[in-house]
Amino acid sequence: MTDTLKGMRRRTLLKSGLAGILATGVAPLIFTRGAYAQEFCNAPTGDTVTLGFNVPQTGAYADEGADELKAYELAVEHLNGGGDGGMIPTFSSKTLKGSGILGKKVAYVTGDTQTKADAARDSARRMIERDGAVMITGGSSSGVAIAVQGLCQEMGVIFMAALTHSNDTTGKDKKRYGFRHFFNAYQSGIAIAPTLGKAYGTDRIAYHLTADYTWGWTQEESMKNATEALGWKTIAPVRTPVGAGDFSQYITPVLNSGADVLVLNHYGFDMVNSLTQAVQFGLRDKQVNGKQFEIVVPLVSDLMAKGAGASMKGIYGTANWDWQLGDDASKAFTKSFGAKFGQPPSQAAHTSYVQTLLYADACERAGTFYPPEVIKALEDYEFDGLGNGPTTYRGADHQCFKDVYVVQGKQAPANPFDLLQVVDVASKDAVTYDPAIFGGELGPDTPAMLIVDVLISNPGGRFSR
Amino acid sequence: MLQFFNVPRRDLLTFLAFSAVVLAMPLWLSPLGAAYPGLMQKFAIYAIFALGFNILFGLTGYLSFGHAAFVGVGSYTAVWSFKLLTMDVLPAMVFAVVVAGGFSLVIGYLSLRRSGIYFSILTLAFAQMCYSLAYSVLTPITNGETSLQLTLRDPRIIDTALAPRGEGLPSASILGHVFSGVEGFYFCAVMLIVGFFISQKIFSSPFGMMLRAIKSNQVRMNYTGFNTRPYALTAFVISGMYAGLAGALLAVTDPLAGAERMQWTASGEVVLMTILGGVGTLIGPVIGAWLIKYFENIFSAFNEQVLHRVFDWVPDGLEDIVVLITSKFVGEGWHLTLGLLFVLIVVFLPGGVMEGVRRIAGLFGRRGKPSSGAAMRVQPAE
Known part of the structure; x- marks a missing residue:
């Protein structure tokens, strides 16, 4: 008797199990329907825009990563109108008003690259696919920056490289979606x-x-x-x-x-x-x-x-930069960084901060977050007032050109930061x-349409039709 | 042939339940904040890796500290197949499994001449050799630390013969259909389910019994006239092929192969996964893989901003303290949390998560032996 009972139960279980499999197979189709109304990957539709900060928090470059993260926090604060505005008043472009980017408040997500290409790409994918980041920035290892830059090109998300000094980043591995403010080897x-x-x-x-x-x-x-x-x-x-x-x-x-x-x-x-x-x-x-x-x-x-x-x-x-430089922009940045964190910023912090501002400004000038337009706004852009003097973002390889400083370790430091x-x-x-000496190709700027999957983690639908 | 698919009813139930859980991942992971394709793919892929590792470690008791090498070999092979031949995933996967199988045959043949700690050290040494080769010596093949990536100038003989080159980098496809992220996950999930089925068959086969006998008492096996080494070597190669498949899938979902995939930490990770979930159980390693990947990807992304949101309900003065303390365990401190969890599990549940499941099941049901655990606990009579 019990056997039959058990048999019955099993059969029902089998049936419902199969139904479950079918249902889950169909589910994504339902979720993704209508996603193509979205113009490009992670188009911000609410009243916030999310940026992804991907820095090493563990490993050989963790110090730089921690400093970069501080600079990103500061940049977000300034973009949203908090603090003293840092370099926004000294920046030659006057589009940033402290009201976020294109009127949307700036929010951010962070990730640990562990100074490993795999981990960095994992964490960038999380920020793009789950958290809806419209721009990824970070670095501290050129290997990681190149790996993440490749991913961003595939996904159609702009990557503003922070600390990466290899010639390859804007040389043989350059990408249309990758931009570097930092100088190179x-x-x-x-x-x-x-x-x-x-x-x-x-x-x-x-x-x-x-x-x-x-x-x-x-x-x-x-x-x-x-x-x-x-x-x-x-x-x-x-x-x-x-x-x-x-x-x-x-x-x-x-x-x-x-x-x-x-x-x-x-x-x-x-x-x-x-x-x-x-x-x-x-x-x-x-x-x-x-x-x-x-x-x-x-x-x-x-x-x-x-x-x-x-x-x-x-x-x-x-x-690339030193906090003791005498220009107004460097002074303003050092002051607001010091006031918030009690230490002068490193060059890693500086380039991270500048890249965030440059992205925000490019969106403002383009009037959209649509990556191909933002890319056009950044290419061959001339600016000043961000601590490095007159600077050009060369369109041919997305490398910034500006003065480079030769520095020497001080014999008699006046204070612990005067090094x-x-x-x-x-x-x-x-x-x-000449950009031709390193070869490489930027690739196309057509945005990827494939990241409709984000909907699954977010079925509520931030994506308006 | 049909005989092969004829499985006992209990195994069939386990299999169906497992399949349902895997395929339903986008639903049940959603409240956990992990239902994005990137992570779900990793869940499926590392589960395959752990399943294969468990065939060696769980059944024969041979603890390999070098399995990450086969993942790396699989990844490199798959990416080279993408670069040279075609973006289709099927040849890439076949090549990856075959090449990883070949590597494991050589390494296994040499390492299995010793057992116990010596075997572990040998596999570790071979894996580190592979890692160093990939990292610097073989840079022209592996692109060193920068990782092997697709480029616009790759030959892709078959693809370019069939269709003109498009603008930009191509994506992995299957029979002409390009994967999106979620489809990539379902592809990996189907691979995981197939891998699970094969592992289930091995567990319940006479061959599996032989492997368990090796674990239980190899000397006695030898005295009774069995040559155990071919069996252990077969298990080693099978688990190497699982690792190769996992490596290929890593490349399929994200066409990049880096040397750090072969580092000893990656080999150690799969050992942790298996022990955390339950050595020698069918499902345990899968659970272990999911736990570790969840910690690595979700816990490491918590920053103070998130914590403040989570602890919003705590009174103001206290909130900062709570956030300060918890922040040490998330974000960059996720290793610490994982370490604590590992210590707790090893001390209190030596059989891993699966032992916990069994104990809880034992509290509720008189029978107290869930389908998956029962077969595993069969030990040869003393």
Whole structure:
């Protein structure tokens, strides 16, 4: 008897199970119906517009990521009319009124890239597909920036790259939907070479330690080209994994290599560790080939200088921006950042803030969030008053051109934040190059229509017909 | 052939229930804030990976610390198939499974000469070798840290022969139909269900029994005249092929293959998934995979803004303190939460989540043995 009963129950269960499968198979069709009324991916229809901030919160670049996030918060506050407005009053374009973007209040979502391409793309997809972000920004590793930029191109969402210094980002891997305000390794090389020539002479032998990924490779190449043009020689470069932590095994061979300059193509905690260890190993006290041994760090930031402490004194490098620059825009930004977070902003924070403002301004000037129009507004756009002097967003490769600063670690810092001093400025014209040298193609600007799936997570329908 | 689909009624029920749960993901994940295609695809894909890993670890007891290598191999193969041949997913998946199978055959053959901790170390060493190769030595093939991506200039021989090149990067398609995000999820879900069915068949087959015997007492097996190594190697290759399939699906849903997919942390992750869910149970690893991916993607996205919204009901002065404390466990602190959860589960529920389910079921029903658990607990008589 019980057997029959059980059998019956099972049969009903089977039936309802099948019905369930059928129903769920059909469900998405119902949800997605009408989604094509939407013009483009994540068109904001309510009274808010959502931006996605994708930064490393863990890993070798976490310090930079944390600073970027602060800058994004500040930018959102200023765009919404809070605080003192930061660089909005100094910005040459006067479209931003503190009323959000195109009258919509700015909201944001954040994600952790973990400095890994996969994780970064996951988190960008979450922000695009679930949270409806209309623009993604962030970075701190060029590998990650390139991966996310590729995703954004596929999805038709604008990517405003923050901290990424590799030539590839706007070179061979450039994308129509990707924009970079930060300078690149090629510009670093051009900018720093004359200073190095003056300080260290033209007869030097350089040893490179290079972070083993796109940024490291391109910086190594750019530095090699620029210094060899001076007359320096380069000993075969050594690649080190990102996040290695301990660099002693790489530094010991430098001592016996016959080189008299060490170029550290490292960033973030990696640079802090490798520089500190190189100094501890006594490299800077050595005399090689009758010359004082020197260390060069082509890309430095305040955060790294802070981490490296006394080891940073006298070291040359280049920077996109420094909080001690004297122009009104830099002063205004440093003031409002300092007031909110109690510390001066790093260059990572600066570029993140600027990119957010530039995007907002481009939307205002285009009069729409429709990406192809926003892209047109950004391409070949000339602006000023954002801390770097007159700047051009070149349309051919979406790279910003502006002055590049050569900086040196201060010998006697006046306060814990007074770590770098600008010793030289390479003019915008000097660091402008032909976009053809890196190859690559931008691709089309037609928006992707496929992201109708967002509706499933949001069946209530933010998407009006 | 039909014999193959003839499964006991209880297994059929488990299978149907599992299928329903997987296909209904967009519905039941919605209130959890996880019902977007990107994450649901990951749920399905990592569940396949964990299912395959469990065939090796759960049944034979061989703990491999290098399975992520096969995921990476699968991804690279699939992306190369996209680049060279066609954007169609079927050849990509077939190639990925075959190549990952080949890799696992070689690595398995060498590693299975030892057992226990030595086996684990060997697999770890091989996986790290694969990782280092992909990360720097084989940069022309793998594009190193930057990850292998599609470009506009890829040859795509078959596609370009059939149709002129379109503007922009192509997307993965199946027989000419281009996937959207949700369709991509359903594709992965169907793969997961097929993978589950095969795993179910292996669990209930004599071959599966043989694998369990290896776990229970390999020495005795050898004394009774069985050569256990071919069985263990088969299990290793099968689980390697599952991993290859998972890698291919990762590339199908997002045409990019990076070296970090092969790192030892990724290998460790699947071990965590399996243990968290329940080693040797059919469904446990799937649940473990879902838990870990949920934490990684949802918890890591909570920022203070979100927390303030969640704890809106707490009195003002207290709210800041509550937010301050909880913020350490979400956002960048999601690893901490996951670690705590893992410790709690291992200490109190050594059999993973599935043991918890069994205990709860045991409290309510006299029978106390849900369909999936019963088969797993069969141990060879001492």
